[in-house]
Amino acid sequence: MNSAANSRMIEIVHVNRTFQRADGQMVKAVDNVSVVIKEGEFVCLVGPSGCGKTTLLQMVAGLLEPSDGGIAVAGREISGPGRERGMVFQKDSVFPWMRVIDNVEYGLKCRGVPAAQRREIARTYLERVGLGHVEKAWPRELSGGMLKRVAIATVFANGSRVLLLDEPFGALDYVTRHQLQSVLLDLWDEGGAAARRTVLFVTHDVDEALSLADRILVFHSGHLVDDLAVTAERPRSTDSLLLPDMVAIKHKLLAHLGLEKRAKPLAIVQDGAAS
Amino acid sequence: MITSHVHRDRWISVAVFLTLAAIWQVLSMVYTAEAQPGEPMIAGWQVLFTNTFLAMSDYWQGGFGVPAVADGAARSYPAAFLAVASHSIDTIGRLAIGLAVGGAAGLLFGLAVSWSRWTRRLFDWPLQFLRTLPLLAMVPLFQLWFGTYFLGEVLFVAYGIGVIVFAGTVNAVRNVPQIYIDNARSLGASRWTLCRTIVLPAIFPAMRSTILLSLGAGWSAVLGAEYLGAQSGLGYIIVYAQQFAYLDRMFFIALLFIVYTSISYWAIGRLSARWLAWAPPSQRR
Numbered sequence: 040m041n042s043a044a045n046s047r048m049i050e051i052v053h054v055n056r057t058f059q060r061a062d063g064q065m066v067k068a069v070d071n072v073s074v075v076i077k078e079g080e081f082v083c084l085v086g087p088s089g090c091g092k093t094t095l096l097q098m099v100a101g102l103l104e105p106s107d108g109g110i111a112v113a114g115r116e117i118s119g120p121g122r123e124r125g126m127v128f129q130k131d132s133v134f135p136w137m138r139v140i141d142n143v144e145y146g147l148k149c150r151g152v153p154a155a156q157r158r159e160i161a162r163t164y165l166e167r168v169g170l171g172h173v174e175k176a177w178p179r180e181l182s183g184g185m186l187k188r189v190a191i192a193t194v195f196a197n198g199s200r201v202l203l204l205d206e207p208f209g210a211l212d213y214v215t216r217h218q219l220q221s222v223l224l225d226l227w228d229e230g231g232a233a234a235r236r237t238v239l240f241v242t243h244d245v246d247e248a249l250s251l252a253d254r255i256l257v258f259h260s261g262h263l264v265d266d267l268a269v270t271a272e273r274p275r276s277t278d279s280l281l282l283p284d285m286v287a288i289k290h291k292l293l294a295h296l297g298l299e300k301r302a303k304p305l306a307i308v309q310d311g312a313a314s
Numbered sequence: 315m316i317t318s319h320v321h322r323d324r325w326i327s328v329a330v331f332l333t334l335a336a337i338w339q340v341l342s343m344v345y346t347a348e349a350q351p352g353e354p355m356i357a358g359w360q361v362l363f364t365n366t367f368l369a370m371s372d373y374w375q376g377g378f379g380v381p382a383v384a385d386g387a388a389r390s391y392p393a394a395f396l397a398v399a400s401h402s403i404d405t406i407g408r409l410a411i412g413l414a415v416g417g418a419a420g421l422l423f424g425l426a427v428s429w430s431r432w433t434r435r436l437f438d439w440p441l442q443f444l445r446t447l448p449l450l451a452m453v454p455l456f457q458l459w460f461g462t463y464f465l466g467e468v469l470f471v472a473y474g475i476g477v478i479v480f481a482g483t484v485n486a487v488r489n490v491p492q493i494y495i496d497n498a499r500s501l502g503a504s505r506w507t508l509c510r511t512i513v514l515p516a517i518f519p520a521m522r523s524t525i526l527l528s529l530g531a532g533w534s535a536v537l538g539a540e541y542l543g544a545q546s547g548l549g550y551i552i553v554y555a556q557q558f559a560y561l562d563r564m565f566f567i568a569l570l571f572i573v574y575t576s577i578s579y580w581a582i583g584r585l586s587a588r589w590l591a592w593a594p595p596s597q598r599r
Binding site: 100101102119120121122124125126128130131132134135136137138145146149150177178179193194197 | 493494496497498499500501502503504507511512515516518591592593594
């Protein structure tokens with residue numbers, strides 16, 4: 040892979056997705072979205088529910104096909120799911136019939152990694168997410184937050200270069216959510232800035248987006264309506280959210296979500312502002 | 315507290331069982347009518363475990379140094395025991411092989427229906443059609459096609475079980491949560507791996523009731539097949555006894571059936587509960 044292809048990790052080109060509702064009416068869930076995401080970027084997708092952010096994420100994952108347009112990852116057009124794109128789902132996706140460690144090993148096993156090697160990798164990531172002590176437990180014995188840790192360990196163990204997270208912490212309590220955000224950031228940053236994975240993170244929590252993202256994409260009714268860079272230094276703290284730049288971005292986000300009055304009328308971003 | 319509840323429940327079950335046995339004994343003493351001289355309509359326990367059991371010698375073909383009654387030997391307990399054992403083995407063997415063949419075929423076709431659009435077109439409609447054929451009406455056909463000793467009975471049992479397992483599998487696969495399939499695919503599972511590591515374990519809790527249901531159908535099917543023309547097995551003894559109005563022998567075999575079916579339900583229940591160690595307790599009962 041050359042560096043030019045690498046820097047353009049995810050290319051989404053004029054992607055559309057229409058659904059047929061039960062009453063026969065066609066609904067455009069994603070409407071002509073184009074955006075380029077660089078390698079190592081942590082991108083949050085924000086928008087009111089039903090804005091198409093999850094649909095877009097599922098298309099990048101390969102679980103849904105675009106009605107029109109194309110998506111390329113690391114320079115290759117995708118068709119179907121692939122292990123270079125790991126997905127963490129909103130609902131519990133940990134397989135209840137496998138012990139915790141077997142869950143973390145699952146992707147490696149699918150690729151035929153030798154048993155001893157995959158166990159070592161799985162143990163490493165279970166330790167990293169703080170679950171070294173429950174590797175032999177059944178998932179039913181774990182709390183919701185612990186299950187999310189297992190899901191995160193699983194995608195990291197699988198060595199995906201792109202991580203797709205669909206409101207992963209939406210159903211968790213405040214404390215657990217913040218713990219898991221730092222677990223995620225630590226893993227993302229484990230090899231230093233040069234080795235960072237590319238992350239697409241869907242959330243409806245404005246503060247979550249501000250404390251995690253390098254860049255925030257805002258969606259509304261299937262359109263990409265804003266593309267905001269978050270330049271605050273890492274690691275970020277509660278105080279970071281009070282920096283003038285951050286407060287300005289927060290106001291913009293709240294306006295897009297309809298919680299604050301807009302300063303100017305809504306404009307649709309074409310072809311990705313950052314490309 | 316929970317263990318003491320279980321303990322108490324068990325004692326209640328034993329008490330009910332003993333009461334039923336006692337009622338039967340009382341009935342046999344009150345209602346003494348006979349189907350024919352020496353053949354009580356209701357045989358008490360003292361008859362069932364002596365005369366009736368001894369009479370089972372009649373169904374012993376001879377061997378193991380114990381001669382057959384048909385060859386002029388007197389009835390004996392060894393001959394009775396061997397007769398009951400050999401006919402039981404015939405029946406249970408037919409059931410077990412039919413269960414294995416029918417269960418495997420039903421599962422395979424059930425999975426095939428959800429494998430792809432093409433396999434669905436290929437298997438779904440014909441198998442749904444096959445399902446609607448009344449089971450017992452098929453007995454004479456199976457016997458004419460496949461004979462009355464082994465193949466005919468086994469295939470008939472397999473057919474009876476296969477259609478139930480097929481329907482259960484199709485239904486269970488339909489209910490596998492999509493998120494597990496999506497997750498496995500995005501982790502890199504091939505379609506075959508998906509079927510083996512996700513679909514099969516995911517359908518198992520639902521399949522447990524299907525397996526128990528098909529076990530019941532299997533016992534009926536093997537008995538039905540033996541009623542209608544088999545030359546051995548417990549069903550054959552019942553038919554033979556009915557022709558001579560040996561009510562006590564019929565009742566004895568019926569009791570034997572209750573014992574066997576109870577053991578088979580218990581064994582499969584225990585085994586599947588072990589395989590479901592991962593599931594919440596509510597799904598293991």
